[in-house]
Amino acid sequence: MNSIKVSRYDSINDIKKEEWDFIVSENQILNSYGYLKAIEDAKINNNEVKYRYFLFYINNKLIANATVVIFDSSMPSSPENKRGLIEKLFPNLLKIKFIESGFPTAIGNAINIKDEKYLQEIIELFDKELIQLAKEEKTSLIIIRDITTYERKKFDFLFTRKYKIALNFPDTLLKVAHSSFADYLSDLNSKRRHEIKHHLKIFAEKNCTVEKIYYFSSYCEDLYKLWHNTYSKAKDYQREILTVDYFRNIANLLKEKAFILLCKKEGKPIGFTMFIENKNTLISTYCGLDYDYTKECHTYFVLFYKSIEETITQKKKYLELGVTNYNPKIEIGAIPEPVFIYGKSTNPFFNLFFVNLLKMINTSPSFNKRHIFNSRYYKRFDAKNKIFALIENKEFLISDISWEGIGLETDFPLKLNKKLDVRIFDEDHFGLEVKCKVLSVNKKDDSKWRIGLQQIKLNNEYLHSWNNIVSRFEINES
Numbered sequence: 488m489n490s491i492k493v494s495r496y497d498s499i500n501d502i503k504k505e506e507w508d509f510i511v512s513e514n515q516i517l518n519s520y521g522y523l524k525a526i527e528d529a530k531i532n533n534n535e536v537k538y539r540y541f542l543f544y545i546n547n548k549l550i551a552n553a554t555v556v557i558f559d560s561s562m563p564s565s566p567e568n569k570r571g572l573i574e575k576l577f578p579n580l581l582k583i584k585f586i587e588s589g590f591p592t593a594i595g596n597a598i599n600i601k602d603e604k605y606l607q608e609i610i611e612l613f614d615k616e617l618i619q620l621a622k623e624e625k626t627s628l629i630i631i632r633d634i635t636t637y638e639r640k641k642f643d644f645l646f647t648r649k650y651k652i653a654l655n656f657p658d659t660l661l662k663v664a665h666s667s668f669a670d671y672l673s674d675l676n677s678k679r680r681h682e683i684k685h686h687l688k689i690f691a692e693k694n695c696t697v698e699k700i701y702y703f704s705s706y707c708e709d710l711y712k713l714w715h716n717t718y719s720k721a722k723d724y725q726r727e728i729l730t731v732d733y734f735r736n737i738a739n740l741l742k743e744k745a746f747i748l749l750c751k752k753e754g755k756p757i758g759f760t761m762f763i764e765n766k767n768t769l770i771s772t773y774c775g776l777d778y779d780y781t782k783e784c785h786t787y788f789v790l791f792y793k794s795i796e797e798t799i800t801q802k803k804k805y806l807e808l809g810v811t812n813y814n815p816k817i818e819i820g821a822i823p824e825p826v827f828i829y830g831k832s833t834n835p836f837f838n839l840f841f842v843n844l845l846k847m848i849n850t851s852p853s854f855n856k857r858h859i860f861n862s863r864y865y866k867r868f869d870a871k872n873k874i875f876a877l878i879e880n881k882e883f884l885i886s887d888i889s890w891e892g893i894g895l896e897t898d899f900p901l902k903l904n905k906k907l908d909v910r911i912f913d914e915d916h917f918g919l920e921v922k923c924k925v926l927s928v929n930k931k932d933d934s935k936w937r938i939g940l941q942q943i944k945l946n947n948e949y950l951h952s953w954n955n956i957v958s959r960f961e962i963n964e965s
Contacts, residue, residue, distance in 0.1 A: 489545050491605065493612055495620075496540045499523045506542070509549055510601040513766035516744055517595045522763070523554060525736035526592055532728045535559055536591055541616060543609050551609045554597040555617070557624055558585045586621045588613070589632030592727050593772065594658045594809060594826060596633050606641055614648055618833055627834040628841065633658075633826045636910055636918035640877060642829060650829040651842035656810040657823040657948060660768075660917065661795065663804060668796040671820075679818070683792055686785040693784045694753050697793050701746045704738040707731050709756045710747065713775025720778070721811075729773065737761065737772075748793050750786050758786035760794060768805040769798045791819050804915065822955050824917065825948045874956060877910040885911070890957055892923060892941040900936045901925045909940065911956065919952040921945050 496502050504520040511519050527538050536556055543551035589597050598613065600606050617629045633655060634642050646652075665671040672680050700706065711731045718728070737745050741763060750758040757777040763770045771794055774787075781787055798806040808816045813823060830845055832838040874885045876895055887894040893911070901907075905925045912918040927939035945953055 491550070491608055491612055492544045493616060494542045494544070495616065496542070498538065499527050499540055502540060502542070506549060507540075507552060510552065510599060514768070515599060516741070516763050516765050516770070517590055517593050518552070518554070518597065518599045519741075521740040521742075521744075522737075525733070525740045526590070529730050529733035529736050531591065531730060531733060532558075539620060541613065543605075543612070545605070550602055550605055551598070551600040553588060553599065553613055554590065555620065556587050556589060556591045557620075558587060558591075583628060584624055584626040585628050585630055586617055586624065586626060587630045587632055588617070589630070592729075592733075593770070594633050594655075594807075596635075596638060598631070603641070607644060610642070610645070611648070614645070621833055627832040627837060629831055629833070631829040634829065635824065635826055635916070636920055637912050637916040639827060640880065640910070645829045648831075649838060650831045651838075653828045653830060653842050653845040654948060655826045655828045657813070657825050658810065659808040659813060659816045659821040659823050661798070661806040661808065661816075661819065661821040662915075662917070663795075663798050663806065665799055668792075668799055671795060671799065683788075686788045687792060690784050690786070690789045693780075695757070695780075695784050695786070695789075696751050697789065698749045698751065699746055699797065700749055701743055702738055703745075703747045703749075704735045706747070706749065706756065706759075707734040707738070710734045710759055710761070710775060713756065713759055713777060714773055715775070716778060717775050734761070737763070748790060748797065750784075750790065752780055752784060757781075757784065758790055760790045762794075762797070764801075764803075767803060768807050769794070769801060769803045770807045771809060788815070791815065795819060817951065822917075822951050823948065824952070825919075874911060874913050877912070878907055888957055890942075892926065892939065894937070894939050896931065897936050897938050898934055900928050900930070901938055903928055906943070907940070913956065917952070919945075919949040919956070921949065921953065 499507070499520065502520070507520045507523075516522055523538075523540075536558060539555040539557070541551075541553040541555070542549060543553075589595070598610070600609055614629075621627055621629055631642070631645070631650070643652075665674065672683065675683070703710070708731060711729065711734060714729055714734075744764045745762065746764075747759050747761045749756055755777075757780040758775065760774040761772045763772055774790060776786055794806055794808075806821070808821050817823070828842075828845060830842045832841045874888070876883050876885055876893065878897075878901075881897075883895045883897055885893050885895045893909075903925050907923050907925065908920065909923045910918055910920050921942050922944035923940035924943050925938065926941040927937075929937040931937045942953075
């Protein structure tokens with residue numbers, strides 16, 4: 488049997504671009520050689536972040552790669568301000584070194600596997616490498632970051648390797664279902680639509696403009712100053728400390744895959760958002776503001792609106808808005824998507840409570856539950872064969888859905904009143920997790936069973952996802 492071999496590198500500059508990118512698809516820009524080189528060469532966090540890169544081969548053919556960052560004092564601040572409590576209880580915890588599989592400046596799974604039939608074998612080998620790396624770095628803490636609800640079915644076997652699971656800060660995604668920005672506005676309720684038009688009107692009256700700029704290296708000093716303004720005022724998540732070279736490297740190395748929307752007032756830069764383009768997703772990375780003009784010109788909100796307009800113009804399926812400041816993003820239609828951390832300590836005693844501490848710090852914030860869309864937004868979705876459920880590691884199409892539960896067909900009966908953990912996904916693998924009880928079981932024919940599941944528990948982090956999915960189909964039936 489052919490065994491998988493792994494090579495480890497201390498710098499992306501020690502790897503050939505063509506080799507690393509050989510298995511990187513158009514939808515994996517964050518895993519691309521150019522992006523990783525841009526980050527490493529930028530020397531973020533005062534050059535205290537270290538990197539390791541892993542290449543996995545079978546018969547000398549590359550089948551996977553993975554990125555690891557080594558952070559000192561890498562525990563981020565919490566949206567719920569629990570960091571102070573943790574510091575008081577465990578004053579040295581936030582000074583411990585972490586071995587992380589993840590990207591230092593973005594949300595995303597940093598393990599890229601070309602052929603998933605090797606997934607478990609690769610992850611097991613990767614885990615051994617992480618343990619060895621932790622030993623070399625004189626730490627015991629290992630994290631595999633940013634696994635989505637859908638991806639969990641591939642990674643939950645890590646429990647057998649002494650990992651435990653915790654929520655990371657949610658990502659936020661706006662699924663684009665509009666042909667134009669005017670179409671988006673028409674789908675909003677009247678109050679929200681008026682707010683946006685008012686902000687845009689004031690912005691224009693103040694002699695402000697928005698420019699889309701590729702190859703923006705000449706603006707890097709301005710971008711850094713504006714970003715540093717927002718960093719200095721941040722009250723929740725503060726982890727990455729960027730540099731001027733970060734912006735310069737992104738512009739020069741990603742070329743046409745990166746651009747900025749730059750707000751100017753009478754020619755002076757007063758705000759920006761930087762974007763990276765995946766094939767189907769426009770990723771909003773960092774923003775910056777001149778707070779002397781933000782309130783007067785509504786710069787922050789205008790950047791959101793122009794981000795949506797740009798996503799629609801480019802015909803992308805999603806606008807990814809990242810972590811923090813969740814409620815303003817929800818109020819333009821974005822949905823929080825939970826992502827998970829698998830973590831462990833190689834110290835058996837510390838492993839008893841390490842992930843529980845992560846859970847305390849990464850508590851999901853309270854989300855605004857404001858409804859902003861008219862029903863017309865949902866009528867564009869086909870209610871049939873668009874979502875499915877994962878039950879006991881088997882996938883089933885959902886035939887109907889209501890606020891109280893779901894109906895589906897299975898090829899085996901389920902016991903009445905049995906409680907199940909059900910993962911529900913749409914066609915793009917945007918998912919949620921819900922606890923259900925088997926309410927009804929009816930035999931349809933010799934090979935099919937009609938199952939009714941009642942929703943009995945839904946965690947806060949999935950509330951918006953559930954409301955979004957149910958609303959689509961309820962209105963289609965009306």
